[in-house]
Amino acid sequence: MNDLIDKLGECVEFGKINQASPYPPTMKGMPGADELTKEALEAGFSPQMILNEALIPAMNRVGNKFTEGKIFVPQMLLSAKAMNSAMKHLKPYFQNGEIRRKGVFIIGTVQGDLHDIGKNLTGMMVEGAGWEVIDLGTDVSAEKYIQALDEHPGAVCGMSALLTTTMSNMQPMIAAIREKHPGTKVIVGGAPLNAEFARQIGADAYGRDPQDDINWLDSIVA
């Protein structure tokens, strides 16, 4: 593939945000995802190609390395940040429709729960996989999901819960959402959950980690 696209992918994979950012030390002083995306656009690469050939595969590698325990949360956050600095340049093309995303993913931490690190990571990674992500924050009620679905009909919902006392809010929330928006697809995640629980509460899937979520999302739009 092209050198510039490869380099951009590497910046995202290893969390090199821009020229000024000191991490990773081996890339010190070199251009980062920010500069290289700009350069790639100026060199005439299509925004869609930048997304599909550089950013998404890089984030995919990051997600897999995290699943395999080869990298930790700090590295993942930096990759997501590098991706954001690339996305900033692509934004106009999302708005004018030149780049198509895979769909809309609405994510939040359920009512009563304030843990948001896993939810944020999942949102960032899904965005990096080519989805538009609407993050509703923490302590999110069914009503808020319904409002977001009113604005984005057909969007897929993701719910996070880290507490045994709040995972029980998921079932009534899913029911309330589907009453207003029948057929809405829901994936749930968070440390205390498992696939069996997800099945019992009527969710369509359980995501152990962001990559798991992305693989499932890709499977339903394929």
Next chain:
Amino acid sequence: MTSRERVLAAIAHKEPDRVPVDMGATPSSGISAIAYSNLVKYLGRDDLPVQIYDVVQQLAQPDMSIIDRFGIDVLDIGRTFNTQPSDWHETVLANGDKAFYPVWFNPVLQPNGSYHCYDTDGKRLLAMMPKGATFFDQSYFPYVDGYPENYNGLDEEMGRVLWSRYVHSPWDHAADPGFWEQLRKNTLHLRETTDKALMIVCGCNLFEWGTFLRRMDNFLMDLLCEPDQVARVLDQLLERHLATLEKVCEAVGDIVDIIRFGDDLGMTTGPFMDPDTYKMLFKPRHKQLCDYVKSHSQMHTFIHSCGSISSLMPDLIDAGIEIFNPVQTNAVNMEPEFLKKEFGQDCTFWGGGVETVGTLNNGTPEQVREQVLQRLEIMSAGGGFIFNTVHNILPDVPPANIVAMFEAVKEFNGK
């Protein structure tokens, strides 16, 4: 054996006459106000007030009669403060039950049912608890936009973080004139009137304070991008922690048995950071805290860290940590057999006695019994184990299961 001898024997890896037990001696081995309220009702003791001594986490201070009823072997010396009814005022729990807050805690009820806590200016939001939640969340992060030029304002900023502003006893009295003398007096009195082991909860958090100041996401990235700034702020924190330890050791270091530090280093799948990062930034500083305690007191060092931390445990032990809590056995690489085999000789486990995710909250009393007996069998051999749940007992735990848990401990101890 007295309770105290039992706890100390376990820590010394001598098998005590029976397995020592905790509930409520630390804010990570305790019981939430709602679960406690349900428990006292179930026991026919709804005359006992539900006193929320840790308002951030909404934890109740168990009454002495409950402690004795369940054969609990250790006490938090913080309970010697706020002992008068006039130290408390009434509030209502999310389940509608009556409870009490310390008089200094006055969150403001919002029209949407959430509670807010504001700074003294009445404007800056410091903490909030959404409707239906059972925990106050941090709303103000002093250095969220970046590290300051100097740390002249650090004490003041730390005082705006909910964990410090709304801290549990005895620290809610730390600014009282004569506090340290009072602490010593109270602790001596407790030592004379009980044979239980004594605990002082003294955070000294390093990683967590970084996340409180910078916010979790920023601080995690800082570990890689700005290790120098991280080291700088950690040194500032360490200086303050050591100053506190100096006073603690002087006041109660010859009376108290265990000092509890806190620092959540783990999540379910592994530690938050690479073990090398821990080794570089945190281990030397944890070591300084432990060294100080060991050379200036008789206290044993205890750390609370959630999650999967087995890959960090060799370094934590090397730094001088003797006791681990809450032993989150449902996390990856934290299976009880594995922990006991791998680290059982070198440290004491304070927790992991029963799962709070699954068994204690959703199981039947018989399932609770089975798991407790099984865990005791694995963990108690040769000492090095204090029975306690994996982290606090949350509102979803039925009282019958709490009773079944203590009954099972008794059954095991009686055999």
